[in-house]
Amino acid sequence: MIIRSLKVTKFRNYDRFNITLGSKMNIFIGNNASGKTNILEAIAILGLTKSFRNGLDCDVIKFNRKKAVIEGRVLNNKQIKDLKIEFLEREKSIFVNDKKIKKYADYLSNLNIIVFTPNDLDIIKGSPSIRRNLLNMTLSQISYSYLVTYNEYNKILKTRNEYLKILFTNGIADKTYLDVLTDKLVEKAVLIYQERYKYLSLINSYISDIYNNITEDNRVIKIEYKPNIVINNYEVEDIRKSLTDTYRKNYRRELSTGMTLFGPHRDDFCFIMDNNTDMKIYASQGQQKCAVLAYKLSSIPIFKENNGSNPVLLLDDIFSELDLNKRNKLLKYVSEDIQSIITTTDLKNISKKTLDSAIIFKVNDGKVERS
Secondary structure, three states: OEEEEEEEEEEOOEEEEEEEOOOOEEEEEOOOOOOHHHHHHHHHHHHHOOOOOOOOHHHHEOOOOOOEEEEEEEEEOOEEEEEEEEEOOOOEEEEEOOEEEOOHHHOHHHOOEEEEOHHHHHHHHOOHHHHHHHHHHHHHHHOHHHHHHHHHHHHHHHHHHHHHHHHHHOOOOOHHHHHHHHHHHHHHHHHHHHHHHHHHHHHHOOHHHHHHHHHOOOOOEEEEEEOOOOOOOOOHHHHHHHHHHHHHHOHHHHHHHOOOOOOHHHOEEEEEEOOOEEHHHHOOHHHHHHHHHHHHHHHHHHHHHHHOOOOEEEEOOOHHHOOHHHHHHHHHHHOOOOOEEEEEOOOOOOOHHHHHHOEEEEEEOOEEEEO
16 A cells, blocks of 8 residues: 655645655654654544544644645555545545445545554553554554444444333333343444453564564563453353343343443453563563554554555654664664655664665655755
């Protein structure tokens, strides 16, 4: 998967630019606060329909403007598609080949991306919701059935929570309807648990080798999946029975809180080093950064196996996050058969061979120019 061109209008600090990207490594160089990350954000939005930053959709519109537009031409498996996302103050519209797409689920597979930013340290150190969002973002790109199922799960979950509140406040309400909702929720949850377990198991087959290639350490890194119910194995009937029994045993507790307390919306996972060390507690910040980077790079072959092409790799200010040796190890890794978009404040200590094969763009004061 390759982004051939990127065009933005009235987006963040940019009035307008239109650039052609190389099929391998693209490096955007500029001072801090020059707008380099905004370029990665535009690409991420083009793939995911939303930003990796917090805030409202309308925040991407340039100050004192009424509309922002992001456009990109994408090549995937010999097929060209023109993607476009328009932002108004209270509305967002998405297009493929000038045709408006009504459902986001019908759009996401057009541009697969992996993003690494300095804030990704929160994936290890932050709350479970950050890790769940990462899982959902990646799996929604890899599997259309996962995306549809998870959206359906959330709709049923909302209805179930509302009905739990009704049961709590109205003693004559019919519990039979809650049972129907519970059965539907369990049905959707089974696939979500299976897909997450399968994906994290595949991550574990790659992550140690990638981590050690970048760091030259000799560590065993793995991801430990932590659903909030007991699952002895991930066969359909076993998951269904475990979750159903959990809801039955905790009916009074959920009733009193008016909230569904168990299910994949409460999932978590953690990074383990050398079989028993929780990296959130005991690993250095440098080890944590490299572990998150290895985690994200581990998903590249999973994308390729499932979707038939590599995703586009977005690396924000990655050089300042790594020492010289790790930096060059990473550049060697990502310079293979994958398009990468990298931001940096300088090109020091990057090998001439790497720079000769990369496309360099200079970013300054709302302007982007090919060097």
